[in-house]
Amino acid sequence: MEEFERKVKFMEPLRANSGTDFKSVPETDEGWMRTALAEAGQAREAGEVPVGAVIVLNGERLAAAHNHPIALHDPSAHAEMLAIRRAAVAVGNYRLPGTTLYVTLEPCLMCAGAILHARIDRLVFGAADPKNGAVVSLYRLFDDRRFNHAVSVTEGVLRDACGEILSGFFHEKRLASPV
Ligand code: ZN
Secondary structure, rough: OOHHHHHHHHHHHHHHHHHHOOOHHHHHHHHHHHHHHHHHHHHHOOOOOOOEEEEOOOOEEEEEEOOOOHHOOOOOOHHHHHHHHHHHHHOOOOOOEEEEEEEEOOOOOHHHHHHHHHOOEEEEEEEOOOOOOOOOOOOOHHHOOOOOOEEEEOOOOOHHHHHHHHHHHHHHHHHHOOO
């Protein structure tokens, strides 16, 4: 009974935050996507292409990261790669079963590959990437059943906000250096 009361108490703030049903998956997804968007904002501040990612396990944030290849001189320093590395260190495991990766932009081939290697359960992304996307755009990597790991995909969460931060960034860049 005491245990039950403690749980109810713990859930109260969650219920208050979500407004209606605290179990609502879309609300939770949107909440985490906002965290990923905040990371994308940090990338923009640093002059990097604004993409952000967060990895969640059992409703808790394991790691968050933003795109950083220019400053780090590292072509692999995409938001997802950095978040995966940090999450793996956080749990002390090179695999991340039970986790969900939220990212503002559809993952590229490299990041989709890393998601498979990390055994991430679920991917949630915002905007599709027609130039580099390997989940629904150029390739549909997670539809290939030859891989021995299945990733469930939710796309389009806060799609507009995730796309606008990118288009705004490139628009400003074009204004700053007209060709
Ligand atoms: Zn990538």
